[in-house]
């Protein structure tokens with residue numbers, strides 16, 4: 001649900017690293033050389049286009065029949081490239097939470113032996129089995145949590161709008177909303193309301209929400225919503241104004257003190273777990 005905005009910064013280093021790798025099986029030629037000699041005429045685009053194009057462009061590049069096994073052998077992600085790609089991601093990107101769900105932190109950390117480990121798995125948006133020619137394409141690879149990648153999505157297609165695509169506007173179109181589930185219209189505990197992702201006036205992300213089981217998984221985080229609603233009851237605008245005068249702070253600062261990071265910069269949504277939920281509920285309770 002969080003848009004990937006950083007990939008353009010690593011395109012050069014990504015391409016250089018992968019294209020210069022040599023293959024013993026092909027007489028020690030580089031990936032770039034082998035591709036140019038054997039595959040370019042079939043796939044009808046150069047290696048740079050195949051490795052670094054936007055997702056929208058990539059999804060239009062068809063795999064010609066008859067070269068499936070050969071291209072899978074050359075673009076052997078699992079055995080030859082996974083480690084290198086993971087190292088490029090580790091070195092050049094700041095990764096915080098899962099781009100698919102925004103629930104789990106998938107950041108890097110140092111072990112006691114001073115090794116750098118990552119909390120993420122790299123998912124192929126369009127699966128390698130069906131799209132072997134896109135197995136090394138940067139915009140087809142996304143750092144995600146184990147649950148999203150291996151337990152839920154697996155080989156499923158999630159549609160054309162994905163976190164690495166230009167037109168991924170999940171944040172604008174889809175909002176978390178609360179729905180009263182008690183006749184008194186009062187929210188006092190988690191049972192008094194339901195929490196759902198709701199897309200208004202379109203149906204572009206229903207498959208995405210379904211594949212990642214977002215409604216079911218976020219139901220576990222209703223405590224966070226309840227906490228915000230209760231705090232908001234105790235601190236209406238008038239009280240926030242009073243506190244701002246008393247403490248010589250701005251109303252904005254008082255809200256930050258009370259509600260934490262409720263309105264992160266759009267480009268920083270991926271930094272915090274549940275940030276999309278907190279932002280949407282902040283809107284619902286009139287903080288924003």
Ligand SMILES: [Zn+2]
Pocket residue numbers: 098099100101102103104144145146147148149
């Ligand atoms: Zn996830």
